[in-house]
Amino acid sequence: MHPSTNAVEQRLKNLETHLEQENPVLLGTVQSFRALDRVAHGMGLLAKDQSYATQIPWWPLISVLGTFSAGKSTFINHFLGSKLQRTGNQAVDDHFTVICYSRESTDHALPGVALDSDPRFPLYQISKDIELVSEGEGERIDTYLQLKASPSERLRGRILIDSPGFDADAQRTATLRITDHIIGLSDLVLVFFDARHPEPGAMRDTLKHLVADTIKRPDAGKFLYILNQLDTTAREDNPEDVVAAWQRAIGEEGLTAGRFYTIYNPDAAIVIEDAAKRARYEEKRDQDLEEIHRRMRKVEVERAYRIVSAVDRTAKDIEERTVPFLQRAVDRWRKRTLWGDGIVVGLALIALLAGIFRGDGLAALQGVMDSAWVIPALIVALVLFLAIHFGIRSLAAKSVARSLTARAEEEGPRSNPTGAFARNTRFWRTIFARTPVGWNAGARRRLHKVRQDANLYVQTLNDRFTNPSGEGLGSDLKSPRTDAESAETTEQG
Numbered sequence: 152m153h154p155s156t157n158a159v160e161q162r163l164k165n166l167e168t169h170l171e172q173e174n175p176v177l178l179g180t181v182q183s184f185r186a187l188d189r190v191a192h193g194m195g196l197l198a199k200d201q202s203y204a205t206q207i208p209w210w211p212l213i214s215v216l217g218t219f220s221a222g223k224s225t226f227i228n229h230f231l232g233s234k235l236q237r238t239g240n241q242a243v244d245d246h247f248t249v250i251c252y253s254r255e256s257t258d259h260a261l262p263g264v265a266l267d268s269d270p271r272f273p274l275y276q277i278s279k280d281i282e283l284v285s286e287g288e289g290e291r292i293d294t295y296l297q298l299k300a301s302p303s304e305r306l307r308g309r310i311l312i313d314s315p316g317f318d319a320d321a322q323r324t325a326t327l328r329i330t331d332h333i334i335g336l337s338d339l340v341l342v343f344f345d346a347r348h349p350e351p352g353a354m355r356d357t358l359k360h361l362v363a364d365t366i367k368r369p370d371a372g373k374f375l376y377i378l379n380q381l382d383t384t385a386r387e388d389n390p391e392d393v394v395a396a397w398q399r400a401i402g403e404e405g406l407t408a409g410r411f412y413t414i415y416n417p418d419a420a421i422v423i424e425d426a427a428k429r430a431r432y433e434e435k436r437d438q439d440l441e442e443i444h445r446r447m448r449k450v451e452v453e454r455a456y457r458i459v460s461a462v463d464r465t466a467k468d469i470e471e472r473t474v475p476f477l478q479r480a481v482d483r484w485r486k487r488t489l490w491g492d493g494i495v496v497g498l499a500l501i502a503l504l505a506g507i508f509r510g511d512g513l514a515a516l517q518g519v520m521d522s523a524w525v526i527p528a529l530i531v532a533l534v535l536f537l538a539i540h541f542g543i544r545s546l547a548a549k550s551v552a553r554s555l556t557a558r559a560e561e562e563g564p565r566s567n568p569t570g571a572f573a574r575n576t577r578f579w580r581t582i583f584a585r586t587p588v589g590w591n592a593g594a595r596r597r598l599h600k601v602r603q604d605a606n607l608y609v610q611t612l613n614d615r616f617t618n619p620s621g622e623g624l625g626s627d628l629k630s631p632r633t634d635a636e637s638a639e640t641t642e643q644g
Contacts, residue, residue, distance in 0.1 A: 159200055159201065159202050159205060162202075163181060163184075163202065163205075166209060167181050174451075174455060176611050176612055176615065177209075177458055177459075179608060180458055180462050180608060183601045183604050183605065184203050184204035185202075186597045186598075186600065187462070187466060187597075187598075188201075188203060190469060190589070190594045190597055190598060191203065191469065192589075193588070194469075194473075194477075194588060194589035194590060194594070195570045195571035195572075195574035195575075195588060196473065196567055196568070196570070196571045197567065198570070203465055207336070207458065207461055208273040209458065210251075210308070211309040211310070211453070211454040212309070212310050212336055212337045212339075212454070213310070213312070213337065213341065214311075214312040214333045214337040214339070214340050215227060215311065215312065215343065216314045216330065216333075216334075216341070216342050216343065217316070217341075217342055217344060217345075217377075218343070218344060218345055219345075220316070221316075221345040221379050222343060222379040222415075222416060223313055223314070223379075225416050226341075226343070226414075227311060227313055229418060230305060230444065230447070231301055231306065232303055232305070235258050235299060235301050236299075236313055246295060246297045247295060247296050247297075247314055247329055247333070248296075248297050248298075248299055248313040249266055249272060249296070249297070249298050249299070249310060249311075249312050250299045250300075250301060250306065250310065250311040250312070251272075251298070251299075251300055251306060251310050251311075252301065252302070252306035253300030253302055254302065255302060256302055257302070258300065258301045258302075259299070260300075261298040261300075262293045262297060262298075263292040263294070263295055263296030263298070264292055266296050267292045267296065272298070272310075273333070277292070277295075277329060277332060278290070278292045295326075295329060296329075305448075308451060309450055309451070312333055314333070337373065338450050338453035339373050339375070339450050340374045341377055342375065342376050343379050344377065344378050344379065344397060345380060346378050346381045346384055346393055346397075346415075370457075370460075373453060375446065376411050377412040377413075377414060378394060378397050378411065379414055379415065380415050381393075381394070381414060381415045381432065381435075381436070382420040382421050382423065382432060383421060385421070385423045385429075386421075394413055397411075398411055412443060413439060414439045417436070455616075456609070456612060459605055462601060462604075462605045463601075463606075466605070467602065470598050474590055476568060477572060477575065477587040477590075478587060480551055480554075480555060480572050481587065484548055484551045484575075484582070485582045485583070487543075487551070488544050488547045488582050489582070491543035491546070491547060492543060496536075541578060544576065544578070544582065548572075548573070551572065552569055552572060555568050555572055571588070574588045575588050
């Protein structure tokens with residue numbers, strides 16, 4: 152076994168050891184990921200030293216996005232109870248900051264390479280994605296990322312990501328790439344807007360990316376939209392107009408349902424002289440802050456459903472998207488190869504017929520057919536045709552593979568359609584094969600079993616977290632994968 156394969160296997164075993172104590176239901180999903188890996192390795196969608204289980208964050212993950220000076224860092228500091236992040240009226244931090252718990256008594260910061268090179272953290276190897284959209288920027292990962300650790304007890308068991316101001320012009324493409332990547336990984340996304348700038352129409356592009364492009368997602372419920380620093384509107388004649396303007400702007404982008412929170416930081420608030428107005432503002436602030444903090448405290452619930460969803464989604468994508476996609480790619484390759492062969496054979500026939508009708512060509516051909524050179528000539532012709540055929544195969548495969556690059560970038564590191572396609576076009580594989588390499592009855596059975604188990608995981612999570620019967624099921628539930636493991640062992644035996 153390759154050393155890197157051993158490293159992945161050790162990571163999975165360490166993960167299982169941790170989950171056995173922390174969440175037995177998720178322990179079963181590791182075995183489901185192993186089954187997915189087995190299918191993906193056979194098809195060439197994953198290298199032998201890769202696993203779907205290592206491509207997702209297993210820690211509960213909360214991301215904080217928003218516009219410049221919307222109070223994101225101040226909010227995080229208040230939540231943590233320490234001044235970890237720099238704050239100010241201007242953009243004071245242009246990094247994506249991953250914040251995690253530390254046993255040390257003081258806060259400390261590490262460069263972006265600590266995140267890019269460590270598969271235990273989100274944003275692992277994000278430099279490759281940055282390089283795809285901004286050539287040369289992948290090497291400057293420290294200008295985009297940083298890791299901070301804090302002893303705040305509120306960080307135990309979860310990770311926060313603080314983003315730079317969204318409406319940045321400099322490095323915008325790479326920033327959007329990282330933002331989209333973070334959104335996909337997160338269990339909870341807090342989207343902040345600044346109540347001090349009541350002109351939402353000036354930030355249509357920001358609203359589109361943070362609202363319109365997110366509300367149609369299947370996980371849209373993880374987004375909380377927050378109008379921060381609302382205390383600054385207390386001096387307005389009609390502060391409700393500010394809130395209404397933002398609600399209309401967000402509504403125009405399609406967000407007509409869901410919660411829209413209005414808060415401000417109690418530690419940095421301006422003095423509201425009117426006692427009645429102050430009480431009204433504080434009551435609304437405290438209600439919304441408590442709801443936001445409650446969602447942040449319960450993020451491990453969202454994490455559990457996210458991971459189960461990733462199991463089901465990966466199995467579904469392989470069967471319903473990747474396999475048909477590969478079949479279409481192989482079909483294009485086959486057609487281009489056959490067209491190339493046909494053109495070569497056609498040109499050879501034209502040349503032969505032209506020689507025959509040149510007068511003495513027929514006699515020369517008859518002489519060759521009657522001589523002892525006919526068999527060697529046929530062998531040479533066959534070898535020449537095969538050489539041309541495999542050359543055409545190779546060129547056709549390269550032309551189709553180039554068209555797969557966009558798909559590979561879209562899928563990210565989770566799959567490798569280009570590698571799977573290459574496995575289907577190796578020289579010993581016939582061009583008339585109808586199904587992709589590795590896609591057989593056994594692979595179908597494994598994916599079907601994985602999806603069945605995913606449904607059982609959801610039911611178990613529902614029993615654990617909703618418990619409509621009122622009976623004490625608690626955390627001592629047996630993972631539904633326990634029986635599945637026995638079935639898999641029997642199948643392998």
